[in-house]
Amino acid sequence: MKRAIDIQSLLEWRQQRAEDEAPRAPSGTRLLKLVQPWWEMWPDRFAESVRRLASIQLSYAYAMTQHPHGHTGHPVAALISREDDEQESPARVLYMNVRDARLRLRFQLAQVPMRDRVFEVTFVSEAGLQPILSAYAELSTDGEYRVDVELPSELAAAWGSLRVTDPMPFRFILRPTPDAN
Amino acid sequence: MRFVWFWTFWHWSTESFRSAALLRSPLQGIASHWDEWYQHEASESDRQAIDAVGGSVFEQRRFVCWLARHWAREARWRDEQLPGRFVLAQLSRVAPFDKWTAFEKYRSTYATPGIAAIVLNEESAGEAVDVRLVEALALPLDDDAAAGTVVADGFQIDSGDLNTARRAALSLLNGKGFLIFLSLWTLIGERPYPRYLRMLLAAGWIGVVALIVRLLVGPDPGNQLVTLETLLFALWSLLVATSLATAGTLSIKAWLMGREMRKRMETLQLRLRMNGGLSVHGGSAGLAFCLNDLLAAYRSHPRAANRSWLWERFFYKLRGASQTWAATGIISAEGKVDHVVLEPKIRACLRNPTITDVLTPWQGEARQSLIDAAAATTKPVRRTAPSGEMILGFASGARKVRSHRCRHAAQSIIAIGDFASKSQLTANVFALAVTVAMALALPDIRNVLQPPAPPSAVSPGSPSSYYLWVSLDTDRPEAFKAALESGFWSNRRANVIAYGGADGSSRAEMRLSRHRRESTIDEEDGIVWIERRRTFLGREFQPGERVGSYPLSYLTGLRHE
Numbered sequence: 001m002k003r004a005i006d007i008q009s010l011l012e013w014r015q016q017r018a019e020d021e022a023p024r025a026p027s028g029t030r031l032l033k034l035v036q037p038w039w040e041m042w043p044d045r046f047a048e049s050v051r052r053l054a055s056i057q058l059s060y061a062y063a064m065t066q067h068p069h070g071h072t073g074h075p076v077a078a079l080i081s082r083e084d085d086e087q088e089s090p091a092r093v094l095y096m097n098v099r100d101a102r103l104r105l106r107f108q109l110a111q112v113p114m115r116d117r118v119f120e121v122t123f124v125s126e127a128g129l130q131p132i133l134s135a136y137a138e139l140s141t142d143g144e145y146r147v148d149v150e151l152p153s154e155l156a157a158a159w160g161s162l163r164v165t166d167p168m169p170f171r172f173i174l175r176p177t178p179d180a181n
Numbered sequence: 182m183r184f185v186w187f188w189t190f191w192h193w194s195t196e197s198f199r200s201a202a203l204l205r206s207p208l209q210g211i212a213s214h215w216d217e218w219y220q221h222e223a224s225e226s227d228r229q230a231i232d233a234v235g236g237s238v239f240e241q242r243r244f245v246c247w248l249a250r251h252w253a254r255e256a257r258w259r260d261e262q263l264p265g266r267f268v269l270a271q272l273s274r275v276a277p278f279d280k281w282t283a284f285e286k287y288r289s290t291y292a293t294p295g296i297a298a299i300v301l302n303e304e305s306a307g308e309a310v311d312v313r314l315v316e317a318l319a320l321p322l323d324d325d326a327a328a329g330t331v332v333a334d335g336f337q338i339d340s341g342d343l344n345t346a347r348r349a350a351l352s353l354l355n356g357k358g359f360l361i362f363l364s365l366w367t368l369i370g371e372r373p374y375p376r377y378l379r380m381l382l383a384a385g386w387i388g389v390v391a392l393i394v395r396l397l398v399g400p401d402p403g404n405q406l407v408t409l410e411t412l413l414f415a416l417w418s419l420l421v422a423t424s425l426a427t428a429g430t431l432s433i434k435a436w437l438m439g440r441e442m443r444k445r446m447e448t449l450q451l452r453l454r455m456n457g458g459l460s461v462h463g464g465s466a467g468l469a470f471c472l473n474d475l476l477a478a479y480r481s482h483p484r485a486a487n488r489s490w491l492w493e494r495f496f497y498k499l500r501g502a503s504q505t506w507a508a509t510g511i512i513s514a515e516g517k518v519d520h521v522v523l524e525p526k527i528r529a530c531l532r533n534p535t536i537t538d539v540l541t542p543w544q545g546e547a548r549q550s551l552i553d554a555a556a557a558t559t560k561p562v563r564r565t566a567p568s569g570e571m572i573l574g575f576a577s578g579a580r581k582v583r584s585h586r587c588r589h590a591a592q593s594i595i596a597i598g599d600f601a602s603k604s605q606l607t608a609n610v611f612a613l614a615v616t617v618a619m620a621l622a623l624p625d626i627r628n629v630l631q632p633p634a635p636p637s638a639v640s641p642g643s644p645s646s647y648y649l650w651v652s653l654d655t656d657r658p659e660a661f662k663a664a665l666e667s668g669f670w671s672n673r674r675a676n677v678i679a680y681g682g683a684d685g686s687s688r689a690e691m692r693l694s695r696h697r698r699e700s701t702i703d704e705e706d707g708i709v710w711i712e713r714r715r716t717f718l719g720r721e722f723q724p725g726e727r728v729g730s731y732p733l734s735y736l737t738g739l740r741h742e
Contacts, residue, residue, distance in 0.1 A: 092204065093204065094210065094213065095197075095202060095213070095214075095217060097197075097202050104217070106213065106217065140216055141212050141213055141274055142212060144213055163200070163201035163202065164201055164202060164203065164204040165204070166201075
């Protein structure tokens, strides 16, 4: 003979069981560590990358037979920082738009085989060589990388009037990230 | 208005570029700009409209037609009409068009075929697939100064090779290469004469030769000499003037047109597409790239070439040749075509069933007899019909691939434009020979048609009493002779010749010898006549009119002065 069980009891039993089986909630320390940016987790590595980034000197020089016919923008020094090596590659900013405290940016790397679909981009200030922003850049069409990130209010105000033809007030440290897809 | 969302995108793109939010121009960066607009800027209603079009293949096709036929004409960039096929090819790679069936055929082609390049696969001995279709397209050069003037799509190559081919193309349009092309065409190139004029000109040249022969070997024309030489000179002048005017007019028009196209080409970005992801090493595709650069420049403004018969014909033929011609050869910026490894490339052409003509450097391996021999032993690969397409079947014998050997890219223009004409070459050689003969005969003709004024006898006389000098004050001594008629001295005739030296003068010299049967004992008896001399290319005719006479005593007296 079957015993009648009401649905409320069944749900409570299932919830109890799920709670028993669930992993333990991380501690506050652990949570703080997870949201910590990489340059705080590995300051030595960051310092090394910044040293190398600072040593990159970039500007377009024209040895053309004809007068350049337009603007080129200004190259942004970028350092691709992998586990085993670091590679310098100038980046060209192709699109920049700051609106509603969001930055939409497209850039292209020079002379790098496009094997990374996603980079974690660390914006390092040109002036103080301090990390100012971190975002993800996804590979888009034509080998371009696209960034869409919320900006702190002070950066939104400072970068609001920037144009792609202006010298950029930042440098990039790019860290390959496993593709979420 | 249909597809208003695309206009919205285009407006956003142009305005963003103007406000320097975008680095690349709306045309050059259209795929990237669309991606940005579609991902972040498109409104909900725009997305719904796009999805509605994408939901039906029929609507997709309508959009493609609208874009190519209407939008591309109306949405001008830098006052240039937009290349619809380029835009379609670019958009076909980004969402949502990358899923649309109607964009399928634009993903791998611009549908602008050019002269094929022969690029061998690694360790290939020459296969049909080594003949690679090259597509060429020209866009207005981007404001982005870092953008290359020639861009390789679908393959990798040293940009220096592409730029060299472009410089050679510029030289062919208006430079040293053009002058070589013009010289070759002048020598062997067909002229745009109508048939009746061609016959008339041929008859004219034959008439000139007939008159020359008549004057050289026919009976002495006597008084008709002036008429004959007038006719000869007029006919020859008319023919030469016609030839020079035709060649000159066509050359000037071609030069002006070439200069205009060169200026235009300098403002264009050329895009060469070769599918297969090849990394091209070596410069043997240079000649093909150079010709495709020309084709791309022409396609960007096809009507521009209509003002020059030479360019119009070349580009018309080049467009037609794009399906069946292949080219190989390293090219220099001046247009010189250098040697390459040829044997496997010829084999590749023979195996490729679509190739009928191949442009090669001037190498022994490309001789027509060798290619014909190789064709007899090389089996072409059968062409497969893609997706049920019908193909023509040929029941002919051995396949013929024509070889066109070039030392300079200008020769490839002659070959593609089919300018070379054996009959024109024969006519030119014939006309040149006749003109050389006429040039040699011109002083003789001038003396007949435009005789010099009658001269006077002047000193010096002969210092010897055994000689008579008849010195004349003329600068055209060859137009005169002197004739002595005397009862005491033997009668003589002598040509007037210009003598140099201390006693230099234009004079006729005669040795004085006594008559065997003199009719007088007076040594001073006699008259010297000055006659016009009539000759043609060394043939001496009867003397012309007498234009002066002097007593012998007067002339012998001159020596004493």
